[in-house]
Amino acid sequence: MLDIIIRAPTNKSNNRQDIFLKKASVFNVSPDTNSLNKRDTKKVYNLTIAQESKAPDGFTRNMFTVNGQFPGPLIEVNKGDTLVLNVINNLDDNTTIHTHGMFQRGTPWYDGVPGQTQCAIPSKKTFTYEFQVNQSGTYWYHSHSQAQYVDGIVGALIAHDPADPYLKEYDEEIVVLLQDWYHQDVKTLLAQFLTPASNGTEPTPDNGLINGMNSYNCSGAPDGSNCVSNAPLANFTFVQGKKYRIRIINTSAFTEFIFSIDDHPMDVIEVEGTMTQRQTIHRLPINIAQRYSVIVTADKPIGKYWMRAEMETACFANQSDTLNPLVKAIVGYSGYSGSDNPNSTAWTDSQVTCIDLNSSSLKPYQTQTIPDANYKLTLNVSFQPDANGAIRGNINNSTYYIDFTSPTILKVYNNVTTFASNQNAYIIDKDEVVDIILLNTDNGEHPFHLHGHVFWVIGTGYNGTSPDYNLVNTKDPIQRDTATLPAGGWIIARFVSNNPGIWAMHCHIEVIS
Numbered sequence: 001m002l003d004i005i006i007r008a009p010t011n012k013s014n015n016r017q018d019i020f021l022k023k024a025s026v027f028n029v030s031p032d033t034n035s036l037n038k039r040d041t042k043k044v045y046n047l048t049i050a051q052e053s054k055a056p057d058g059f060t061r062n063m064f065t066v067n068g069q070f071p072g073p074l075i076e077v078n079k080g081d082t083l084v085l086n087v088i089n090n091l092d093d094n095t096t097i098h099t100h101g102m103f104q105r106g107t108p109w110y111d112g113v114p115g116q117t118q119c120a121i122p123s124k125k126t127f128t129y130e131f132q133v134n135q136s137g138t139y140w141y142h143s144h145s146q147a148q149y150v151d152g153i154v155g156a157l158i159a160h161d162p163a164d165p166y167l168k169e170y171d172e173e174i175v176v177l178l179q180d181w182y183h184q185d186v187k188t189l190l191a192q193f194l195t196p197a198s199n200g201t202e203p204t205p206d207n208g209l210i211n212g213m214n215s216y217n218c219s220g221a222p223d224g225s226n227c228v229s230n231a232p233l234a235n236f237t238f239v240q241g242k243k244y245r246i247r248i249i250n251t252s253a254f255t256e257f258i259f260s261i262d263d264h265p266m267d268v269i270e271v272e273g274t275m276t277q278r279q280t281i282h283r284l285p286i287n288i289a290q291r292y293s294v295i296v297t298a299d300k301p302i303g304k305y306w307m308r309a310e311m312e313t314a315c316f317a318n319q320s321d322t323l324n325p326l327v328k329a330i331v332g333y334s335g336y337s338g339s340d341n342p343n344s345t346a347w348t349d350s351q352v353t354c355i356d357l358n359s360s361s362l363k364p365y366q367t368q369t370i371p372d373a374n375y376k377l378t379l380n381v382s383f384q385p386d387a388n389g390a391i392r393g394n395i396n397n398s399t400y401y402i403d404f405t406s407p408t409i410l411k412v413y414n415n416v417t418t419f420a421s422n423q424n425a426y427i428i429d430k431d432e433v434v435d436i437i438l439l440n441t442d443n444g445e446h447p448f449h450l451h452g453h454v455f456w457v458i459g460t461g462y463n464g465t466s467p468d469y470n471l472v473n474t475k476d477p478i479q480r481d482t483a484t485l486p487a488g489g490w491i492i493a494r495f496v497s498n499n500p501g502i503w504a505m506h507c508h509i510e511v512i513s
Helices: 186-193 408-413
Strands: 002-007 044-056 060-064 074-080 082-089 098-100 126-132 137-144 154-160 172-180 207-208 235-238 243-250 256-262 264-271 274-282 284-286 291-297 304-311 326-331 373-383 391-395 425-429 433-440 446-450 455-460 483-484 492-497 501-507
Touching: 002 408, 044 074, 074 082, 098 291, 137 243, 154 172, 154 243, 172 256, 172 304, 207 304, 207 326, 243 264, 243 284, 264 501, 284 291, 373 425, 408 501, 433 446, 446 492, 455 483
Parallel strands: 002 425, 044 082, 074 154, 172 243, 235 326, 373 433
Antiparallel strands: 002 501, 044 060, 082 126, 098 137, 137 154, 172 207, 243 291, 256 284, 256 304, 264 274, 264 291, 304 326, 373 391, 433 492, 446 483, 446 501, 455 492
């Protein structure tokens, strides 16, 4: 991970106290407060984070929940609203909440990254995030502390826009969260990974989930486990003749999926808040932290069909004999009374593994003028042993050090301009046009996410190639906030540094970021 510090002119905010913890003051929400029929108002959500024993796939384990739920409750706002999140931390550990993809324009201290934009929320304490939502699209929220979201602190965040150009082209919305799932807690996984014995090999998931559900074959569970086979799958209902906007979010720790619904083509219309021209596909590759909206027409015979999320195990360093990489849910048409499982067959289109949906075929809905870059930042991604022999991720030969007691934002407020090399801090003036050139020396792909901004993916290259500005697309590239850096390859991400603050950029493979 690295800190990108967007340096504003000399005037400072008076909100230094917002860096630190304060008690949430608004906890009683009337039913009318969160009405999506109201715009430019406050939407208030109370989020209680706790530890519970649950079995999302039939295997019982201790995990984290939000309001007793997994995944956490759906958060919905309108563009222009102020969103208030009252977070009650009932864990025995510190935590934070990051609203993934939210720009936090003017409120960088609410970005939710401990050691960077805030002090973490202590055990048994509360904290309020409050910010204006001046964007729309498909987002999510998760803990940004100690890889906790791997254990369950995740949920969808949808920002609606009455000016959405596709609003009248579908009847209903469906939110689909994809996730890999581990039967060990993330603290154990991290402890194992951060030893020389792991040789930098990320832990392989035990299963995958769709909206927090799947069935695990308990014959692969360790002796003494509390495990029940044939746990229920997620179910979705289609009404024949209706059109559905399906918002797909990959909340995984390690896994890229290929998403599809048997016999039902999908029209891509959104990539991470950027509306796109329609593109019809059958199978959608979606990497960690990426989001897409697709429109699906329920025009098939009344019956049941498989929804599939195929783990791209070709991207895994280790294969598992007990992992079933095909995660399923059931799409049933209203009016079908059969109790049988679907007998539909999967699409047979080929799909290159471990890369994004072809960015050259994703076109923005509205024409954009892409400015020329006046600042270039080259970042080499590598993996090297630390002083203890554990393999760690590096940016330009430096592993990021988190200073939990003095967040980067506090240093900036205290006029610090020189940072330790292991904070990976890069200071950029406001309103620069920046090309981040990411070079991957690793033999695995890495989904990189930039906080506080979106970027144009103007170039992508694969193993054995080098960045070539003669091949970049500055005519109609797509904007997004998370893009896959191919194994041994490169990407050029161009953005405008128009949002002063301290912003993380990191690989979203959770155990190495």
